[in-house]
Amino acid sequence: MPKPRVLHLGDPIKYNHDLYARFAATFEVIRPSTTERARPEFKLALQERRWGTFDAIFRPFWNTGGEMGDWDEELIALLPESVKIIASAGAGYDWVDVECLARYGITYCNGAAASSDAVADATLFLLLAVFRNLRWSHAAAHSLSPIAFQDAHTHSPLTARNPATQTLGLIGLGAIGRTIAQKARAAFPGIRIVYHDVVRKSAAVETSLQARFAESVEAVVREADCVVLATPFAGRTLIDADTLKKFKRGGRLVNIARGGLVDEEALVQALEAGRISAVGMDVHAREPAVHPRLAADRRVMMLSHNAGGTVDTHVGFERLAMENILGFLGEEGKALTPVNAHLIREGDKRVRSLL
Incomplete structure (x- = not known):
């Protein structure tokens, strides 16, 4: 043969x-x-x-x-x-x-299963960055300015939170989303997890992750203190202006999936209005270009699409x-x-x- x-x-x-x-x-x-x-x-x-x-x-x-x-x-x-x-x-x-x-x-x-560990590790970094205002602190220290240093030292803790006290919202609970949930649970004992996926996972999976299912994306963003996008891009913007208005005020957003999932212009407006308090981005809508106003915002931690890059x-x-x-x-x-x-x-x- x-x-x-x-x-x-x-x-x-x-x-x-x-x-x-x-x-x-x-x-x-x-x-x-x-x-x-x-x-x-x-x-x-x-x-x-x-x-x-x-x-x-x-x-x-x-x-x-x-x-x-x-x-x-x-x-x-x-x-x-x-x-x-x-x-x-x-x-x-x-x-x-x-x-x-x-x-x-x-x-x-x-090959998502092969990148799950690396992407989940980078997600934990971005979670810490958005909950602890690390971009602000990092930029101030690197500026060599004593004034910027003192400003970050004094004021960035005023809106920082311990992740273990917060609710993590996962959009997507495939191989990568599940690994993020496992690592977040191990790194931040006490963190609450709510998720949405097009297919609800088994009771055994939900129990092992201590993750609660939500019927819609909107239900997740209303409840979560930080929303993580871990879902494939299917040609449709998921986080648009209307969805951003439904976020808990002061909520955070981390995107390690695809840049096209987020309307970046609407995201800038949500940041400026205080609806969103911090953003972590590994992916961008027009890579390799990044949104200049997001890049300039000390509340936004950016990577160069390297979350899985090991x-x-x-x-x-x-x-x-x-x-x-x-x-x-x-x-x-x-x-x-x-x-x-x-x-x-x-x-x-x-x-x-x-x-």
Whole structure:
């Protein structure tokens, strides 16, 4: 029997060499050239069936292999009908239309599980920053100004809070949200957790995290002292002007998900009006540009989309992408971290025998 064929997008693997040896022995791996990965040439190659048919697409690194841009229906429709699975590094998948992939019977797998620890650790840093006014204190100390130092020393504690006395609101309780809840509970005993997710978690999960379910995003923001966004971007702004008006006055916001989830202009206005008292941002709406008024505000702690950025995460991304394809195309017939499996139905354009 011929080996299943895998299209490898991006750089060669760097870390999991033993696993890759098994991967390469199990599949025929095809690697497009760098020029073939640019969108016009990539589309042409698919139209010409330059690589023939293949069963899977493998993208082991988040920062390479995406030169063709967004995976919309224009691109997805050109894939051979043999394609069953796309396994990619990275937690977010705003660059790929997972609903469209489902209509074509293609399972998409991400790498969120590999980045959960790193993102959760960075979230704890941002939680401390917004609850303790650390951006204000940090900037004042670095300013070398005794006046700024004394101002921060005297006044920043007046609105600072211990996280353990507060209510944390989580929007999204997937792999990353759950890890944030676990670490917050361990770091800040006594912290209260309320969450909303499109799918309510089991009673066992809620009990283990001591997390209470809320029926809507609005219910979370009304109650929480700090709201953390840990949900995928599905093309819709989640925190807009209307939602910000429903926040508890003086509430805080941390976004480690995707910048497009937040209307940044509305957020500036909410800060200036005192509705929001502090913001932590790893992600931004127009990366690599950041909002200048948010950047200038001493109540806003910003990172450069590095919450998941560790070597350990990259090792895990690479490994998990291979394991998803090995599991799905192997005897088990299932992926480890499918994102859109629940959307694939009988009657879609490409019904898979493994469904």
